[in-house]
Amino acid sequence: MTQTPRFKRNRPLWLVLESFLFLCLWGCAQSPQSTRTASLPVNHIELQGPAAEWRAINRLSYGPTATLMADIKSKAHPKDWALNQLDEARKASLEAPKLPLDLVSINDSLPLIFDGARREREARAAVPAGTRLNELVVNERRFNFQEQSESLFYNRTQVNKAIAWRLASCSSDDVEQPLLARMTEFWFNHFNVYQQKGSVRPFTGHYAINVARAHALGKFEDLVLASAKHPAMLYYLDQWLSVSPQAGRAGQSGRGLNENYARELMELHTLGVHGGYTQEDVRELARVLTGWTVAPRSQDGFQFVMRLHESGNKTIMGQSIPSSAQFMGVKEGEQAIRFLANHPATAQRISLRLAEYFVADLPPQALVDQMAKTFLATGGDIYQVMKVMLSSAAFWDPENKLYRTPYDFACASLRVLNVAQDRNKWLQAFGYSFVAGQGIQNWQTPDGYAFNANTWFTPEALTRRIDFALTIARNATERSDLYPYLSDTTTKAVMKQPPQQRMGFVLGSSELVFK
């Protein structure tokens, strides 16, 4: 064969027009377009009845379980259910997670986790030279944690348990409040850490639970501070090594300032890249944060080491951070983080990202503004910002479509098929998410995964999604409670299949591929 056979057909006109439109958006925008502005007055249509139920279930949870379907029907309006979910999620976030028994070690105390990592280091140092460890042994038994994990593989086992928790919590309403599972994913991704960076490995589960989950619907500044002081983040962006250059010269083997965390804190966690800060601000913030490092024996894993801290006054974005008694030492950094967390640019950025995740790839600017206004008025109360979003017409506007990411689709499959307890199915969900490019907690760089259709809706990706759907759903029990929510076209195509294959087609339908 010398040439790739191509599928040939006449391109429908709308597709051609769409292409031009896309290219124009691309070429015409000065900066990447992130919201849309309505140029004409729009009569907002809000979804009603089953369509509204379907939207609420699929966006506020990872997909329809029988329990949730019954629950939403018991409410007067899906909006009531949505707001109730928000209350439930906040309540749950303040309580300990219901970890499956074999996963509890991800939420061990931080000193215990540090200790596990130390024991692995020692065990590895004691391995005779030339011995070849089977490094994959842990991955071969991926979600089977029955065997006592060896010291040699502590870190990898912790990683696998953290992934298992993400699958358990996204798929089962008994394990996790459904909206809280989504919020946890959102915040973990916003404050991304990479589970394969050496020292980060044992901490990702603890980070997801005690940073992303615990503060999911609290004050944004508390979330940033929790992330800033967690060993996972301190290690991931090298903050733990950043010291005053004077201290470095005084015997810390050439160590000095590291701008890595300070930069991402402004660029990604708070203000955004166009948030108005300069390179000098990055450097100033890095100076403010010198001495913030890990503490293996402390309950919160964090310590501030005055000896490594750079003294003197600093200025960030015109804001003076004086080294006064009131704001000395660790308080300097806390003050700076609170300032950044409550900045108007941060309010816009966080509102935009929430709206992108829950409403549309290009959410209406009016909605984002309204959310940002609430953000600023409430001191960054995420619960209140979410409430504005769920109450908005935009959330219920049928025009605002979202495409499921691979992880989202993997979780939806476990829920739709009612196999949240089946770890062999977890393996399939995990494998699909990984191969499709969204390995669970596996994004290397601090920007986190993208959530938009432009990233994930590509032809090859769609075929792999269908492969996964048809495979994981083989012989699954039919969910007749879902049929009323599917279009006539979908229902017709599904019913043509023999019963044991129907659920694969339900999963592959546009009703579940999108949300």
Next chain:
Amino acid sequence: MLSNRRQAIFQTLSMGAFALPAISAFANVPSSSGRMVLVFLRGAYDGLSMLVPHGDERYSQIRPNIGIPKPDGSQKTALALDATFGLHPACAALLPLWQQGVLAAIPCAGSPDASRSHFDAQYHWETGKPGSSSPSPGWLNVLSGMVGNGVGLHALGVGESSPRILSGPRPVQLVGNGLSATRAGTLAESKTREAVLQLYAGNEKMASAMLEGATNRMSTAAMLKSPSMASSNEQQAANNGAGSPQGLALDAKHLGTLMQQNRELRLGFLSSGGWDTHINQGNVTGLLANNLSNLSNTLIQLRAAFNEPNDVVIVASEFGRTCAENGTRGTDHGHGNVMWLLGNRVQGGKWHGRWDGLGQNQINEGRDLPVHHDFRGVFAQALVASLGLTKGSLADVFPGFRWDNNLDGIFKA
């Protein structure tokens, strides 16, 4: 596999955060020129085990357990290349290529950025912008837009689902790792395709995407299907999505086949993980030796597929490892590292650039190989010699870099 305009648009939109680089003129890469394949070793491979500086007395002193012994003519020591360097015995298969003058090494190349973080450093290598962590397209993606008339598919990645170096506004072809590339999937059955088409009836976007995806996967699978491949052992390892060093050979075979069949593809990318040898890396035998042996086999395969006058294969890693062994008979993160070039145009059978030895004052921060040559300078030489790029357009690929005169001569005129 991305293969037409519509997919190009999807891909384009997917990189909404980037501005298209301002490339003044197309046809920067003439269609008559060669092809370039980059083999990227994720995790920082230990170059001082592959290109052994046996002429330096310090080598065996600072690597008492993991050093490769001085050449004695046997397969249990370094294979002498000259009085300064030798080859790891696990790389014996590469010795003939060196002797034929098509394989060359640059001992002290790397990123000018000092980061010892794999992730930062890989990001810098892949965006071609050392020191910057801003969202940026991969430089192979940018380069693919400069081939021919600037449209169409000119870059192929085999193995990783979406390597940074290939991501960006230009359409590229991505093929799964190991045997997944050879699987056409459930939609290879026309009955299944029909049923899914009915599921998407009235939804042209879904229907056409599904058909395109299915068609492309079938053709990739068909191109790659051969009895020898079907029996190959699939290796799967999670190493930044990069396959294992063993799996690399299979990916290389797929890459060679696909680029042989589609001559529009001019840029190839392969990667493997498993090189981060902090503990017990071994010496003449062991973990690293096995990896190097697999790498050599891969390069032999690539040599067979890319042997036209201007083809070039380049091997690199995000940084090097410490010159001395650490307390756990491994090596820690370093700075400079050895890059390899393979091809008929390469001034092979010799090493190029600056080498000052392993003296305490010669090495970086008293611990690593220094970076005497910016990696962008090495690639720039290849882009000009092999792909026919003009020097003037190099800044479109590597904004702000400077031409490295000291590397002139790594390619034959």
